[in-house]
Amino acid sequence: MKAHWWKALGVVLVLYTIIFGFLGSVPRLPILNETIRVLYFHVTMWFAMIILMIASLSYSIGYLRDNSPFRDLKAKEAALTGMFLATLGLVTGSLWARFTWGAFWVNDPKLNGTAVTMLIYLAYFILRGSVEDPQKKARLAAVYNIFAFVMMIVFIGILPRMTDSLHPGNGGNPGFSGYDLNSDMRMVFYPAVIGWTLMGVWIMNIKVRYTKLTWKLNEQLD
Numbered sequence: 001m002k003a004h005w006w007k008a009l010g011v012v013l014v015l016y017t018i019i020f021g022f023l024g025s026v027p028r029l030p031i032l033n034e035t036i037r038v039l040y041f042h043v044t045m046w047f048a049m050i051i052l053m054i055a056s057l058s059y060s061i062g063y064l065r066d067n068s069p070f071r072d073l074k075a076k077e078a079a080l081t082g083m084f085l086a087t088l089g090l091v092t093g094s095l096w097a098r099f100t101w102g103a104f105w106v107n108d109p110k111l112n113g114t115a116v117t118m119l120i121y122l123a124y125f126i127l128r129g130s131v132e133d134p135q136k137k138a139r140l141a142a143v144y145n146i147f148a149f150v151m152m153i154v155f156i157g158i159l160p161r162m163t164d165s166l167h168p169g170n171g172g173n174p175g176f177s178g179y180d181l182n183s184d185m186r187m188v189f190y191p192a193v194i195g196w197t198l199m200g201v202w203i204m205n206i207k208v209r210y211t212k213l214t215w216k217l218n219e220q221l222d
Contacts, residue, residue, distance in 0.1 A: 077207045
């Protein structure tokens, strides 16, 4: 049980986020109104995605140092789980945009940067599938993963802050913490970040364990 406490914590925090995210009190702001509740899902999922992409980056760097196939596997699964969370974040963000900006997608630097970032990481998986030699594939993927992470920071972290953007905290707009993330929302927001991150790590670990078992089974069959 000691080894699984963080999984239980992740489940509890996500359930807490869902319950209090929909039922807890939120500030009554113009335009946003009740839609501000999406903050607990859209933004926190993206926080979790970035953490998983950092983990993927660290595993890729580790692979370049010791050529461990397990590090390459973890880099791949961390990135894949990060893409899953990014997709959920993009969907919830589009729903939020529909009610606050009037459309599911608008010409916004951060939205466009998000789309480019996801295409860059999609190319990472295409690259992995296009090379047959395991060592060559892992090394190329590791190098590309470093490039992909740098591009993600540029497209969703740097460029939106240098241009006009509808997103809070970008293009001169105040961040949520600056004007409407009150104490009640913080009590849900921060646990949500931890909860979604733990769930993402759990999904990644399940996929890693499944692949390892597949490798062992194939070795026995051979």
